[in-house]
Amino acid sequence: MALIERVELLMVDLKPKVKRVDAIQSFVSQETPIVRIYDADGTVGTGYSYTIGTGGHAVMSLLERTLAPALIGREAYDVEKIWRDLLFLTHATSVGAITSIALAAIDTALWDLKARKLGLPLHKLAGGAQDAIPLYTTEGGWLHLELEALVEDAVTAKARGFSGCKLKIGRPLHEDVARISAVRDAVGPGFEIFTDANQAFTVDEAIRRARAYEVLDIGWLEEPLPADDIAGHTRLVGHTSIPVAIGESIYSHLHFREYLERHACSIVQVDVGRIGGITPWLKVAHLAECFNVTVAPHFLMELHVSLCAAVPNARWVEYIPQLDSITSQGMTIHDGKAVPSDAPGLGIAWDFDAIEGLTVDGSRSSVS
Incomplete structure (x- = not known):
């Protein structure tokens, strides 16, 4: 058991290798928020999510200002409890794309951290x-x-x-x-x-x-x-x-x-x-x-x-x-x-x- 001590946030913008056009839109950019969660033992979990070109900076702001601070001092193994607490914390903006994308970046990082600590692959x-x-x-x-x-x-x-x-x-x-x-x-x-x-x-x-x-x-x-x-x-x-x-x-x-x-x-x-x-x-x-x-x-x-x-x-x-x-x-x-x-x-x-x-x-x- 180890508490979360630090959360690092960043975003990369990945350009599709091929032109992507469907019936309603063109997919020209993939904003990819990346979250890295560090616990007191030094284990790091990395998670991510994505947009198809808009909203990425709003996701990053929600992560930095609201969600990441709420992780500090939490037990990283409590994945289900943390997910529910963060969902309630953002209840005024749930259900919504920006909130769900931000939650996904954190939740995938927590699962990665837990799996690494246990020495198990996710599947x-x-x-x-x-x-x-x-x-x-x-x-x-x-x-x-x-x-x-x-x-x-x-x-x-x-x-x-x-x-x-x-x-x-x-x-x-x-x-x-x-x-x-x-x-x-x-x-x-x-x-x-x-x-x-x-x-x-x-x-x-x-x-x-x-x-x-x-x-x-x-x-x-x-x-x-x-x-x-x-x-x-x-x-x-x-x-x-x-x-x-x-x-x-x-x-x-x-x-x-x-x-x-x-x-x-x-x-x-x-x-x-x-x-x-x-x-x-x-x-x-x-x-x-x-x-x-x-x-x-x-x-x-x-x-x-x-x-x-x-x-x-x-x-x-x-x-x-x-x-x-x-x-x-x-x-x-x-x-x-x-x-x-x-x-x-x-x-x-x-x-x-x-x-x-x-x-x-x-x-x-x-x-x-």
Whole structure:
């Protein structure tokens, strides 16, 4: 047992390696808050979260002014208690994206610290349910790409042993159908094709499009509607045989409960960086298991590989390289599957020299 003595904060801004465009936005910047928590024994836990280009400085201010000071003198092993105390401390701004992103950076650091002190990898500490998770790729399916590029990327992914790919949708319906059809013709029936609308449709439009997509045997229809339209999702699920995936834009575990209770989704895509950390991520995953629903988390593959391996109902890891420029070793892939690290902690090999060089001016602070 050792008390928390110091918290270091900084933020790096990572530029995507490829152009990323979906039905509602372009992803041009990844602000990445990083938290390092030091305990009295000298153990250090490192955590992080992310934005897609806005709000990072607000997250850092909340961390520096409110959350990090509340950690000093706390027992680092009390991860659940700390998470709940910090959630209550910020109740006036919860549920909200800025608060959840800030909480995620702290909570992941606490889990990393605990795992390092115990000498355990995260996937064992959090459950130890699976050894490897199938991968699907998103990086070659962006909406701005021409049809030939979509086909080439899907064929390459299949050759690498991946089990599926994701295509962004939101072009005119006949174009979406043509793009999905071309990929299906190229990869054959044994390769999953997922689609992602990024909340672009109305309910009626989603129902119409789902009818057209059904004959193409797609694996799921992701974020077809705004994330707060649970009734709309319930209506859509009742009108299509396509699994409906939700979760990347949900910031509270309680909202997942509402989706599951109302049978408004078929796939849960809980994102550890947006839900508030590992602590609530595990709650959502186990809740989904109780409803016999699969988990296929959004983004953050370097962290989600360990969390997916921790629970029995995780089916997919989304392949989008995110941390290559600030890590010394990437995620292990074997036969098209993501394999969690057996190193103590989160399993992320941080390159702190690289992080130092990419730290955003004015974002560094220390609380003790």
